[in-house]
Amino acid sequence: MAEIRLPAEVAVVNVGLSAFARSVEQQGRPVAQVQWRIPADGDAAAVAALSRAYGAAATTIDAANAEVVRRLDQGAPRLLAIRTAADVVPGLDGRTIVHCGPAIAWSDTCDPLRRSIRAAVMAEGWAGTPERASALIESGQVTLDAANDHDAVVPMATALGPSAPVLVVDNPTGGTVAYSAINQGPGAVPWFGVESPAAVERLTLLRQVVGPMLRRVIEEAGPIDILTLVAQGLQMGDDVHMRTQATNNLLIRHLLPQLMTLGGAEATTLANFLRGNHLFFLNIAMAAAKALTLWAEQVDGSSVVTTMARNGTTFGIRLAGSREWFIAPAPPVGRALYQPGHGPEVAAPDIGDSAVLELIGLGGAAAAASPAVAAFVGGTLDDAVATTEEMDLISAGRSTRFKLPILGLRGSAVGVDVRKVVETGITPRVNTGILHASAGTGQIGAGVAEAPLRCFYDALLSLVL
C-alpha cells in the first residue's frame, strides 16, 4: 500500500478501514479510529428491515424492549421447591421426554442427545436397553418435545422424564414459574451424552436420594433468592454458566443448617454428590433465567430475544411476544480448548438450553467476570473482555445487579436485540461445554460458541416486514 505523506501539523479522524489510521499513526500523528462497517453487510432485505426497525417502528420497538429489559433485569426468581416433574411441569405426563433445544424429529437428533434421551427412557423403566428405548421412540410410544415449550430449560444434552425430580423456581413479581432438572454432576452422565448403566444409575440416584433429600432441605430453608447469590458469584470469578463454583458454594453455606440436620446414610450420599458437583448451581440459574424470560416474553412487539436454545442439530431463538421459532443449523463451538486426544473433528455442535443465561446478563455477557473460564476455554482475560464487549454491543440494556468487577462494576449486557445483531453481524457469544459427536463418551472440551446469524436475520424480518 502506498504511504500517505502528512503535513507537519495534522490530526485525523478515520472512519472504516483501519489501515488508513495505522498509516497516520506510523508517522507519529494523533488519530482517532471510528469502527464502522456497512450495516448487515449491505444485504438489501436486512437494510430495509433495519431502516424500518430503527425508523418508523423504532418508538414501538424501543418501548417494548425497555419493558422486556426491565423484566429480565428486575424479576427476583426464587428456588421454591423440588417436585416430581409429572406433578408440576405442564404437559410432562404419560410417556413424554422433554429435551434441550428446539423440538426435533428423532431421525434428526444428534448422537449425544439420542443417548441421553434413551438413558432417560431407561431410567423411567420404560425400556431395559438402549435398543428397546430407540424402538419405543421410533414407534411413537414415547413422545419427545422441547423443554422450552414446557416452561423448562435443561443444560447440554439433558433429557427429562416425568418421574425425575425438578427444581421449581417462581418469579413472584411476574407470576411465572419455571423448571429445570437437577444437575447430574460430572463424569460419564447422560447430560454429556452417555447412556451406560452407570449413567442411567445417576438418574436413579437423583430420583431416589438427591431429589428427596434436597426437597426436605429447601422446604426447611424456605425460598432462596437465586439472583442475589448469582450477583455475589460474579464478584467471585463465576460467569454463572461455564463456572458456577462460587455461587454453588454460597448456596451450600446458606443451606448448611438444613444440610447438617438431615442425618443418616443418605445424607452422606448427598454430601458426596454436592461436594463433587461444581455445576450444581447451573440448572438453578437457568431455571431463574427461564422464569424471567417467561415473564418478558409476554411483552408484544419487541426485538429482544427471550428464547435461545440448541439441540446439537439446530439452534433456535424466539422474540418476546411471539411463539415462533427461528431456526438455523447448530454452529460448532469455535473458540475452544479440547481435552488431550480430542479436537474439533469429533466435536458435537453447540447444544443445550443454557444459552438462556446469556439473555439475562450471564455466561458470555459476564465472561469478563471469570479469568478461570477464560483459561478453561483456551483464551485470556482479554478474550473474555472482548466477548463481554461484543455482547454489550448487541444488547438492549445493562444489568443493574450483575456487576463486572474488572470493568469498573459496569452492569453486564441484558436483552439481545436482533436489530443490533443484524446491523453489526455480531451474534451472541455462548460459553459452553463440548460433547463427543458419536462415541458416547461425554464431555471433550469447552469453548465459546457464536450463534448463527440466520435466525436473528429471519426474526428481524418477521418482526418488521
Added chain:
Amino acid sequence: MAEIRLPAEVAVVNVGLSAFARSVEQQGRPVAQVQWRIPADGDAAAVAALSRAYGAAATTIDAANAEVVRRLDQGAPRLLAIRTAADVVPGLDGRTIVHCGPAIAWSDTCDPLRRSIRAAVMAEGWAGTPERASALIESGQVTLDAANDHDAVVPMATALGPSAPVLVVDNPTGGTVAYSAINQGPGAVPWFGVESPAAVERLTLLRQVVGPMLRRVIEEAGPIDILTLVAQGLQMGDDVHMRTQATNNLLIRHLLPQLMTLGGAEATTLANFLRGNHLFFLNIAMAAAKALTLWAEQVDGSSVVTTMARNGTTFGIRLAGSREWFIAPAPPVGRALYQPGHGPEVAAPDIGDSAVLELIGLGGAAAAASPAVAAFVGGTLDDAVATTEEMDLISAGRSTRFKLPILGLRGSAVGVDVRKVVETGITPRVNTGILHASAGTGQIGAGVAEAPLRCFYDALLSLVL
C-alpha cells in the same frame, strides 16, 4: 514553571522529577519517565547500610533471601487437627494468656486488647468480672506474652488462654508446626475488643461446641492442604486477609461429608456458626503463614521479614535468622472506610498478627485479586492494584502458586526485603479491620495500614552495620 521548548525531532528519557516529562509530553513528543528518588531520602546511615547490603554483603544476603523466599513459597502447610491450647502450644500453660503483636506491658496495652485479654481470663474461669481480671494481671497472677513467641498467631485483638481450642497446622517439608485460635466470628466479640458477657460466652461456645465438633470433622476428613484452597480463593475475589469468603466456602464444601454426618443439636449450632462467619478461614490461613515463617526464620543472614505483628500500641518485625524484635509505634489505619458515625478520631491503631499473611503473598500483596475488598476499604480496584504493586516493589520474590487474575496471572509478592523498604521508603501495606479505641464496641471500619518505616530501618542497620 517555565516551559521547555523542544526542537522538531526529539525523544526524551527523563529521570526523577516527572514534571519535566510532562512538559515534553505536552508538546507531543515521545518521553520515557524513569521513576527515581534519592535512596532512603539521603539518610547517611541508611545509605551506608544500603551500600553494604547491596555491595559487599549482597551475595550472602541474596543467597539467604533466595532460601527464605523458597521456604515461604514452597512449604505446603496442612490443617492437621484441633487441640486444647495447653496440650500443644509451647509454654501456654498455667495462668498464661498470649496475644497479638509484640510482647507489651499491661500498662501500655491498648483498650481493645485489654478488654480481649480480660474476656479470655474470664472465659478461663480465673475471674468473674473485668475488674477482677485486671487485678489478677496487675498482680502478676496472670502472665501475658506474645503469641508469636509461642509459635502462634492471632488476628486483631485476639487473646488466647490454655483451655481454648487451637488450630494445629504443620508444614511437613520444613518440620514446623504453628497454631492459631479458632476465629470468633462477627459481632460483639473479644477479638474486636469486646468483653461483655455475650462476648465471653462466644469463647465458651468455641471451647464447648465449635472446637470439639470441628475436631471430629477434621480428624475424619484428614489433613487439609491449606494453600491449595487459598490459591483457588485468590481466583475467586479473596485477598485471603480482609476477605476469605470464597476460600472459606471451598473448605466447607470440602468438609461437607464429615459435617453432614455429625448429627444432633450441636451440629446445628456449628452449622449456624460456620454459616455466619465469613472470616472463619482467616485464622487457618494465618496459621499456615506462621508454619512457613517458622521454617523460613531458620535461615541466617537474610534481609527478609519473617515476623510482622501489631498489638495496637507497637508494631514489630523480625528478620529471618534473628529473634530480635524491631519495634515502632503502631500506625493508624490510614486509607480507611468507617461505619456510619465513626471516624479516625475514635479508631484504635493497627492491631493483630494477621500481617503475617502479607509476608507470604496474601492480603495487601494480593489486594489486586479482590475488587470487593477494594470497595470495602473505601477504594477502587486501581487502588488495590497500586497496593499490590507497592508490595511487589519491596519484596524479594514472587509466589509460584498465588496468581493474580487481573495482572495476567502474575505471582503475588513474597518476602518483604528491608533493603527495598528502606531504599524506596515504601513499607508493607496491610489490609485490616479497625477497632474502636476506647468504647469496647468492636469493629468500626476497615482499611489499609502502612507499616512504620522505623523498624525496617533499624532492622537493616542491625543486619549490616
